[in-house]
Amino acid sequence: MIKLENISKVYRTKEIETLALDNINFEVREGEFVSVMGPSGCGKSTLLNIIGLLDEPDKGKLNLNNLEILSYEDKKTARMRNQLVGFIFQSFHLIKELNVYDNVELPLIYRKTPQAERKKRVMEALEKVGLVNRMQHYPSQLSGGQCQRAAIARAVAGDPKIILADEPTGNLDSIIGHEVVGILADLNSKGTTIVMVTHDEMIAKSTHRIVRLFDGRLVG
């Protein structure tokens, strides 16, 4: 489902160059739930951004869903992100001006899904995370756990094959964190491939496989 070959990424400023990823070779099979671990600044988020086509590698090949990414043309990557990938972020990143329903609807709007179909899918996604009764609430009216559940609903509303979760439990207490991982595990059991960045060893151990990064290199 995901294949990275010799992927490298360097961030350049006027003064310094930072090697964020150094010759990464890494594969995730369809239906796998993989944790990415490593200390802060080791390149975990960069790896996720490259898999999610939010960033472009300087070197190497990326293959998503048996399709090699040859061009990072804006319209094409936007379409692939929309149809193939669902993102979950540590800080939820719900649009604060929109209520839960409108936030979850977002990927379907960009897919130009008809309204009736959109409504059905949003309701299904909200049911999966148990947030139907909060769909008219705004992010500021929700707890951290509820925000993350809304973010998960947004990520799954478009029924993506891949979910990329960047420290989804990082801002939650352990009980809520395990609840969120439970929802992800449930999605994975239904066939969704998940790559999750986490600092929590316990949570990482509950996934199929752990990949460790250090200074931009794969170490295990």
Add this chain to the structure above:
Amino acid sequence: MLKNYFKIFIKVASQNKLFTFLSLFGISLTIMFVMIFSMTISKITTGSGPEKNLKKIVFCQRVSVHETHNGKKVGGFSISGCGRSLCEDHLKNVKNANIISMYSGPQPWEFIFNGKYQSKLQNQTDAEYWNLYDYKFLQGRPYNKEEVTKSSNLAVITRSLKELLFGSDENVLGKTVRYTSMNLVVTGVVEDPPKTAQNAMGDLYFPYTLIKNNDPTEEYLGGFIIAFKANSSKQFGPIRNEAQEMVARLDAADTLHSVFLSGPYSQVEKMMVGYGDPEEYSVGTSLFKYLMYALAFLLLPAINLMALNFARIHERGEEIAVRKSFGAASRVLRGQFLFENILMTLTGGVIGIILSYLVVAFLGNSLTLRVNFMGSVPLSFSFNYLVFIAALISCLIFGLLSGYLPAIRLSRMKPAVYLKGGEL
């Protein structure tokens, strides 16, 4: 999608009240000025009161004469209105026009009446003048061609002048009005033309022949406007050609002078060209000049709004990053930002339109707009779909000018930066 954008617009506008106020303030004031200016100009150019056929009339009001020697311009030159002889002997013979009238146009007339200083306007006209414009006669009749030819001491006065001079007297026909050393017999009383009827303005009208031509040797220059009324504006071209050919013949025959006639121009063209040197000010250059003024006028607040938009880009960074993550292409994001900006400018436009009507309704008589040398006209209210469209187009130009560059910058932002809280 538009519903989604609209919700965002409403939320963003209501959350950042200072930005919204600053944006709307600039836009609505600009649109208010555009509306007031356009409405007043529209009233002057489309005609009001006696000028209901203004769109079918073209005017010559400027002639320039250079002294020449051996075909070359030498010495000084004079610019003035059309001369009596030029009008009577030449331009009045233009065949493509239905009605041709020569008149002085509104001229100051100052006098003391009952111990009080009065400032009024007098207009010296021919008989055709009364067919050219549509005055509403309250009493009597206009003077006719024969009476003009005979230099009869007759006058037509307005209702306000009648009330000033004769008070509550009902019938004033046959009574006399003193103008300089002449006693003019009133033959008719007309409704006062509105101040927006810039060509037909006046309080006292009398035959132009009453003023003797002091300088009969001056063939071309004088104080007259000559107006040609056509069936439609399609006749303007032939009228213009005929008039210009007449003047070209005069010019060719005169070895001592070079003569240039400005026009005939429609009301809009006449206002654009103004009273400058007719050889220098063409409609094209004037139009370009005014378009540049208009653009500069719109550009300043647009740049102000653009700067505000640029300053706020980072506020929207997280939202843009999220939208990109879930499939929004840069083009779609540019569209969203432009849509929001155009909504903002249209809101400002609506406020500006309402303000313009309020300003005209409450302050219209005390605020005036200067129109070339024709004097000042009060700000006028007139709903004209062209003016309305002009205001809408101004809003759109505003929205596009102020939104386009920030929208490009916004759509090019790297989502990864904002998803990690501003640092990678």
